[in-house]
Amino acid sequence: MHNASRRSNRGPAAAPENRRALLDAARRVFADRGYLAPLSAIAQEAGVGQGVLYRHFPTRLDLALAVFEQHFVELEDIAAEPGPDAFGSLWTRLLELTVEESAFVEMFLAARHDLADTDLGDRLPALIGATLPRAQSAGLVSARLTVADVMLLQRMVYGVVATSVTDAEARDAVDRALALLGGVLAPEA
Incomplete structure (x- = not known):
């Protein structure tokens, strides 16, 4: 059964939006938890998967x-x-x-x-x-x-x-x- 509330995969079209979301989330999470905060917390805060994070930013x-x-x-x-x-x-x-x-x-x-x-x-x-x-x-x-x-x-x-x-x-x-x-x-x- 299709879940209407699930975010659709927009592929490369979502890349700029995902990058902005990751930067905004990183700014908040790093400010709150420090430089060594888990990258998974940043991906979660941005509403993207860790794979998306690593595609944009291969390293911390x-x-x-x-x-x-x-x-x-x-x-x-x-x-x-x-x-x-x-x-x-x-x-x-x-x-x-x-x-x-x-x-x-x-x-x-x-x-x-x-x-x-x-x-x-x-x-x-x-x-x-x-x-x-x-x-x-x-x-x-x-x-x-x-x-x-x-x-x-x-x-x-x-x-x-x-x-x-x-x-x-x-x-x-x-x-x-x-x-x-x-x-x-x-x-x-």
């Missing part, structure tokens, strides 16, 4: 990189904004992503040797380097701040997030840590 790293790429596109759009406020917007969004989706920092740390031949490690510093001088020229941040300093601050924020037990604790701890470091970003008086 392929899937995480595809989601990570979405983050970079968003950050690149922010960095492309004209004016001195782009750095502040970029920094704010980077902190939000670090707190909300620390699994992607986990991914980078776990796979950094496999990623040595990619530009992944250079992209974020390039975005910061493109926006920081404008903010400094406008007197919005310290003229002594370097790209390496900002990257170190982001790593410190990740450390706070990684050692927090709950999301609420992570957000509070990041806010407190940044308050302690308030003078680091502030322009000189």
